[in-house]
Amino acid sequence: MSCALPAFAAASQTDPAPPFAVLMELTHRCPLRCPYCSNPVALDTASAELDTATWKRVLDEAADVGALQVHFSGGEPCVRKDLEDLVAHATEIGLYSNLITSAVLLDQPRLERLQRAGLQHVQISLQDAEAGGADRVGGFKGGHAKKLEVARAVVAQGLALTINAVLHRHNIDRVNDVIDLAMDLGAGRIEIANVQYYGWALANRAALMPSREQLLAMDAAVRARLPELAGRIVVDYVVPDYYARRPKSCMGGWARRFMNVTPRGRVLPCHAAETIPGLAFETVHDRSLSDIWRDGPAFTRYRGTDWMPDPCRSCDHKEEDWGGCRCQALALAGSADATDPVCELSPAHADVAMLRDRDAAALGTEWTYRGL
Amino acid sequence: MNAVAPHVAETDRLRLAPGVMLRNDRRRDQWMLMGPERLLVLDEMALAVVRACVGPDAADVAAGIDRLTVEYDAPRTEVAADVLEMLTDLRNKGYVVT
Numbered sequence: 001m002s003c004a005l006p007a008f009a010a011a012s013q014t015d016p017a018p019p020f021a022v023l024m025e026l027t028h029r030c031p032l033r034c035p036y037c038s039n040p041v042a043l044d045t046a047s048a049e050l051d052t053a054t055w056k057r058v059l060d061e062a063a064d065v066g067a068l069q070v071h072f073s074g075g076e077p078c079v080r081k082d083l084e085d086l087v088a089h090a091t092e093i094g095l096y097s098n099l100i101t102s103a104v105l106l107d108q109p110r111l112e113r114l115q116r117a118g119l120q121h122v123q124i125s126l127q128d129a130e131a132g133g134a135d136r137v138g139g140f141k142g143g144h145a146k147k148l149e150v151a152r153a154v155v156a157q158g159l160a161l162t163i164n165a166v167l168h169r170h171n172i173d174r175v176n177d178v179i180d181l182a183m184d185l186g187a188g189r190i191e192i193a194n195v196q197y198y199g200w201a202l203a204n205r206a207a208l209m210p211s212r213e214q215l216l217a218m219d220a221a222v223r224a225r226l227p228e229l230a231g232r233i234v235v236d237y238v239v240p241d242y243y244a245r246r247p248k249s250c251m252g253g254w255a256r257r258f259m260n261v262t263p264r265g266r267v268l269p270c271h272a273a274e275t276i277p278g279l280a281f282e283t284v285h286d287r288s289l290s291d292i293w294r295d296g297p298a299f300t301r302y303r304g305t306d307w308m309p310d311p312c313r314s315c316d317h318k319e320e321d322w323g324g325c326r327c328q329a330l331a332l333a334g335s336a337d338a339t340d341p342v343c344e345l346s347p348a349h350a351d352v353a354m355l356r357d358r359d360a361a362a363l364g365t366e367w368t369y370r371g372l
Numbered sequence: 373m374n375a376v377a378p379h380v381a382e383t384d385r386l387r388l389a390p391g392v393m394l395r396n397d398r399r400r401d402q403w404m405l406m407g408p409e410r411l412l413v414l415d416e417m418a419l420a421v422v423r424a425c426v427g428p429d430a431a432d433v434a435a436g437i438d439r440l441t442v443e444y445d446a447p448r449t450e451v452a453a454d455v456l457e458m459l460t461d462l463r464n465k466g467y468v469v470t
């Protein structure tokens with residue numbers, strides 16, 4: 001998640017500044033089956049999901065800890081029949097509501113109900129600029145057409161629309177078409193994201209990794225358009241990790257801006273944190289979000305700079321990128337305690353290039369759809 | 373050739389973009405523009421500019437600049453330059469639209 005948010009001042013020396021937002025993964029259920037889904041490979045089942053009353057309490061705790069926004073996500077949050085109810089509750093207690101959705105379960109009447117409940121913003125993922133490719137990646141026939149219909153309804157209703165486009169080998173050449181489509185739909189913002197290789201995407205890396213030539217062409221195309229797009233659509237664009245020389249500040253820094261609650265109520269510093277062995281996670285049944293944010297062991301483990309090894313420890317950028325992504329360090333360097341190997345100063349950086357080039361050359365690899 | 377987006381002009385009428393609201397956060401004692409998955413903390417000057425030049429019932433930007441010129445007792449050309457730059461930035465970041 002890209003983020004140019006100001007850091008809030010901490011209330012005291014010992015208490016961390018409050019989070020900006022709480023991401024609520026209401027469910028892992030989803031009618032789509034994207035092979036790069038960021039949900040964990042072991043998905044929570046419907047019966048394990050928190051009930052309405054508990055989610056409302058978690059919303060209250062999100063406001064208490066000082067979060068300003070809530071992101072209702074998933075899976076597909078619209079499979080929850082209580083979504084309107086939860087949005088209304090968030091609005092009542094002063095939280096700003098974002099809906100992160102595949103849109104295939106939405107229609108105009110439901111959008112209207114959500115807007116009346118106080119929803120402000122809808123982020124819709126597109127799998128491609130054209131229906132054939134999009135429906136193949138999502139594994140859901142007719143999905144693309146439905147998304148376009150819902151996107152237009154979102155704008156017509158006066159809600160903010162963001163288009164989220166995840167790029168990979170099979171659609172990266174159409175980045176210009178995706179931008180054109182987002183503008184045609186009337187989106188205020190487009191996120192040009194590249195697959196992040198956690199969860200299902202990590203297992204499918206050899207089926208998704210774009211080539212260096214594809215990447216360079218996409219990067220040049222986007223950069224060439226940025227000046228003319230200024231003032232017409234906000235573009236959030238991040239160079240894909242495996243081709244970058246410096247890591248991104250993942251989630252704006254570990255346990256600095258966001259909290260994530262999983263469908264069964266586990267409280268995480270980032271949605272992929274469960275992949276890290278040895279981290280102890282609390283649930284919403286154990287303690288309040290405020291307590292967990294302040295001193296939950298998973299939150300304090302990598303917050304700030306004290307945990308850092310070299311080269312981060314002695315680096316001038318350590319409070320800009322916070323050493324990159326812990327989950328990526330685990331996946332690529334074998335330890336979540338290491339510098340993110342995407343950084344060219346990391347001793348494991350050469351391995352990233354090797355894995356990348358090997359996977360990029362594995363043309364013809366079939367992906368595995370995510371399943372439940 | 374790709375055209376570069378023009379600056380906000382004095383004749384433009386601006387409103388908050390969909391999903392954007394002006395809020396005071398009491399806990400942090402800060403004014404902010406809250407928008408889709410983002411927020412912008414406003415300092416005193418930025419707040420004055422937003423109040424004068426943006427809104428459902430604001431007239432054009434020129435009228436806002438006139439108001440600020442009186443309020444801050446400063447040369448109009450200087451106020452106009454600062455205000456237009458700030459508004460262009462807010463528009464490019466998606467907080468206001470024409």
Ligand code: SF4
Nearest residue numbers: 030032034037075102
């Ligand atoms: S990435 Fe695809 S499968 Fe995963 S939650 Fe989003 S739409 Fe559903």
Ligand code: SF4
Nearest residue numbers: 312315317318323343
């Ligand atoms: S060494 Fe660490 S802090 Fe420095 S740029 Fe690399 S990842 Fe960031």
